[in-house]
Amino acid sequence: MDAYFIATVLIFLSAVFGFINTRFLKLPNTIGLMIITIVFTLGVLLLSYFDPTLLNAEKSIISSIDFKTVLLDEMLSFLLFAGALHTNFDQLKVQRWPILMFSTLGVLTSTFLVGGTIYFLLQFLNLPVNFIYCLLFGALISPTDPIAVLG
Structure with a gap:
């Protein structure tokens, strides 16, 4: 199966699942x-007990995909673009001070809290790691993941 067919099937399933969610759920x-995806996956797994053809086809498709290339080189740019496309810049301007505080002081505080906690946890477990590596x-x-924040 070529990449266009796989992309077509995934886009079709996304559209159908989105319609079901919007219309019924x-x-x-x-x-x-x-x-919906979990229910669909469980349905495929249940179907595989009777006829494993679909599950085997899905396994072969998934094993042929290089996820590092697909995620980082192809999908991430579209996700970031879609998130930036729906950004309300007027609201961003109004909220600039909390955003500035969270993006600087919040990240610095979190860095030292996580680094310190990991350092002391590793020392407690007798795994000597330098504090700089924990930081x-x-x-x-x-x-924070920018796509999660935009969501």
């Missing part, structure tokens, strides 16, 4: 789509 998009881990973990 009326849940927030992320919650509704996740519930580096805290700095990597602390910034």
